[in-house]
Amino acid sequence: MNPLPSRAARHIVQNEPLLFEVSAPGKRGSQLAPLDVPIAAPPAVRGAIAGFPELSELEVIRHYTRLSTWNYGVDTGLYPLGSCTMKYNARVNELVSRLEGLGDAHPLQPEHLSRGALAIMQQLSRDLLEITGMAAITLQPAAGAQGELTGILMIRAALSARGDARRTVLIPDSAHGTNPATAAIAGYQVQNLKSNPDGTVDMSDLNRLMNGEVAALMLTNPNTLGIFEEDIHRIADLVHERGGLLYMDGANMNALVGRSRPGDFGVDVMHLNLHKTFSTPHGGGGPGSGPVAVKRELEPFLPIPVLVTRHDGGDDGRPDLDYARPHSIGRVRAFHGNFGMFTRALAYIMANGCDGLKQTTEDAVLNANYLRQKLEGDYAIAYATPSMHEVVLSDALQAPHGVHTGDIAKRLIDYGFHPYTVSFPLVVRGAMMIEPTESASRADLDDFIAAMRAIAEEARTQPELVTSAPHTTKISRLDEAAAARRPILRWRPA
Numbered sequence: 001m002n003p004l005p006s007r008a009a010r011h012i013v014q015n016e017p018l019l020f021e022v023s024a025p026g027k028r029g030s031q032l033a034p035l036d037v038p039i040a041a042p043p044a045v046r047g048a049i050a051g052f053p054e055l056s057e058l059e060v061i062r063h064y065t066r067l068s069t070w071n072y073g074v075d076t077g078l079y080p081l082g083s084c085t086m087k088y089n090a091r092v093n094e095l096v097s098r099l100e101g102l103g104d105a106h107p108l109q110p111e112h113l114s115r116g117a118l119a120i121m122q123q124l125s126r127d128l129l130e131i132t133g134m135a136a137i138t139l140q141p142a143a144g145a146q147g148e149l150t151g152i153l154m155i156r157a158a159l160s161a162r163g164d165a166r167r168t169v170l171i172p173d174s175a176h177g178t179n180p181a182t183a184a185i186a187g188y189q190v191q192n193l194k195s196n197p198d199g200t201v202d203m204s205d206l207n208r209l210m211n212g213e214v215a216a217l218m219l220t221n222p223n224t225l226g227i228f229e230e231d232i233h234r235i236a237d238l239v240h241e242r243g244g245l246l247y248m249d250g251a252n253m254n255a256l257v258g259r260s261r262p263g264d265f266g267v268d269v270m271h272l273n274l275h276k277t278f279s280t281p282h283g284g285g286g287p288g289s290g291p292v293a294v295k296r297e298l299e300p301f302l303p304i305p306v307l308v309t310r311h312d313g314g315d316d317g318r319p320d321l322d323y324a325r326p327h328s329i330g331r332v333r334a335f336h337g338n339f340g341m342f343t344r345a346l347a348y349i350m351a352n353g354c355d356g357l358k359q360t361t362e363d364a365v366l367n368a369n370y371l372r373q374k375l376e377g378d379y380a381i382a383y384a385t386p387s388m389h390e391v392v393l394s395d396a397l398q399a400p401h402g403v404h405t406g407d408i409a410k411r412l413i414d415y416g417f418h419p420y421t422v423s424f425p426l427v428v429r430g431a432m433m434i435e436p437t438e439s440a441s442r443a444d445l446d447d448f449i450a451a452m453r454a455i456a457e458e459a460r461t462q463p464e465l466v467t468s469a470p471h472t473t474k475i476s477r478l479d480e481a482a483a484a485r486r487p488i489l490r491w492r493p494a
């Protein structure tokens with residue numbers, strides 16, 4: 001029985017066999033004219049591989065082209081994966097990053113031949129400092145998580161320099177898993193901070209826990225529930241009064257850019273995810289970029305080399321690298337970070353300009369709230385507090401029918417959408433975290449809403465259709481525990 005009435009049917013592309021299965025002896029991908037000179041065989045590099053597939057060029061091309069269409073990307077449709085900010089990566093960014101001299105710059109190129117690249121890093125640094133309201137920045141870290149570690153190591157160094165080394169880091173229960181992992185790797189004990197019924201930091205819990213042993217509070221703002229921490233000034237004051245520092249996980253800056261600056265609301269250290277907020281591509285683990293911005297007090301601890309401006313004349317100053325930084329925490333990344341991400345992020349910033357960046361932020365917030373408004377009723381809203389750039393729903397209305405967040409996510413695949421983020425943040429039971437980003441058009445959002453409503457109806461009337469989804473993919477429901485614990489990563493002949 002095909003449970004789907006519509007266009008979704010088994011397609012030849014979905015039934016792609018392995019190359020080993022379609023191989024036939026003697027098939028070749030190339031055809032050369034007969035030799036008219038004596039054969040000079042090159043020395044054998046390796047012996048023949050038993051069972052190596054033999055195919056024509058067209059078969060190979062079709063195979064890999066078909067496989068490539070199994071990927072779902074932001075170029076194929078709405079990608080509402082909450083917390084990940086899967087926005088469109090504009091082609092102009094790609095064009096700029098491939099320009100001669102940028103795309104083929106070598107990391108070992110001498111500094112005096114890299115002034116243009118350094119100038120790009122300098123311009124990007126200035127723009128990011130303007131956007132965040134911070135004082136100094138490093139572009140080295142390759143991802144948000146590495147930025148967190150860099151930031152926390154700087155906090156540790158700064159507190160040691162004050163002669164006030166401390167032992168714990170406070171982290172709200174709604175935080176991303178990388179936050180506690182970072183604090184633990186940096187040698188801190190993690191202390192959990194409760195959320196209040198509004199989904200924000202519980203001030204009395206913070207007041208109780210913020211003592212002389214707390215090095216930092218790691219806060220995401222807006223937090224992972226998509227809620228702005230309205231008490232942020234009071235939070236920052238309390239942490240500072242008691243000798244701690246405020247770290248902000250800036251992964252959610254897409255809700256703030258051009259509107260509000262962490263440097264103005266008391267943040268001491270923060271990271272940015274260029275691959276989220278600034279439209280550089282991400283997925284599959286990289287390459288990303290997680291610059292870390294700090295207030296003046298933490299500047300001496302930045303990783304080396306630090307990009308500085310040398311004024312040796314009446315000019316605006318030229319960018320240069322400073323290695324003589326006795327208090328630096330050291331290098332965190334080879335060379336200068338993922339340079340290709342810097343050109344893309346700068347292209348994004350410059351293409352948008354100030355007004356464009358503001359508009360982007362507003363559209364991202366508007367889109368999330370449009371979804372929230374339209375899905376309310378069919379799905380439970382986790383917190384009544386207004387949403388910023390993402391909205392967290394829950395499966396509370398579907399769970400009585402035996403349908404949970406993971407099932408609804410799988411069913412969305414049948415409707416042609418990438419699933420939202422499942423079961424995160426952990427504070428919400430059955431969480432469904434949806435972040436459409438500003439890239440979604442009204443039509444995209446309406447299609448997504450229609451799919452979500454249809455699934456809500458299915459959950460009421462034929463729940464087994466949802467709990468056994470997806471039905472239109474090559475492989476249906478996986479045993480997720482087995483897939484994680486006993487992954488089979490290699491094909492072996494039968």
Ligand SMILES: *Cc1c(COP(=O)(O)O)cnc(C)c1O
Nearest residue numbers: 083143144145176178249251288
């Ligand atoms: C994505 C994310 C991170 C981690 O960033 P990576 O670049 O994936 O390492 C940390 N915190 C939050 C809130 C995030 O959304």
